Amino acid sequence: VQMTQSPSYLSASPGESVSISCKASKSISNNLAWYQEKPGKANKLLIHSGSTLQSGTPSRFSGSGSGTDFTLTIRSLESEDFAVYYCQQYNEYPLTFGSGTKLEIK
């Protein structure tokens, strides 16, 4: 399953809201996870099952979608949110990731 993630880069200001898209090449039901990558820190699972927040994920993060189209939305951006985000399908092997979205401060 190929995962097409867009955009590759996103520039936004604190307080704004952003959305990241992830499209699967075939239906993956809701077997999709979102991760946050920050330098020097372990990768963090934000959302699983398409829309379920992992324990500890702030409520300003939300996930939506099922089948082939998914979206990660971050509302009211905070400084700690500027990072790289990946989607990943776990519906079937080989497990596959999107190519990543780098969220930068404007």
Place this chain on the structure above:
Amino acid sequence: EVQLVESGGGLVQPGRSMKLSCAASGFTFNNYDMAWVCQAPKKGLEWVATISYDGSSTYYRDSVKGRFTISRDNIKSTLYLQMDSLRSEDTATYYCARQARGFAYWGQGTLVTVSS
């Protein structure tokens, strides 16, 4: 607290072997599938291999099939990745991760550099 600590990376020549280890603590290791995920320099994340909670099933990405072997020791709470016939394109940071509806916990990674 869940901890995953990788070790065993370093510089290795093409065609040689290397074995990575991941020491797990803070959870019941034999209850979870475990995985290796890699990230080449300045690239994205790529899944490498998964082993089931009891070691009975393993899964690999095509590019490492026949060269890499994932294994685990549930007594020692340790995950392994034996990497044979290494190629320059295997150069990456390798992370171990606990797998259940995604990868809920990750280690900090160990860098493997394949170069002559």
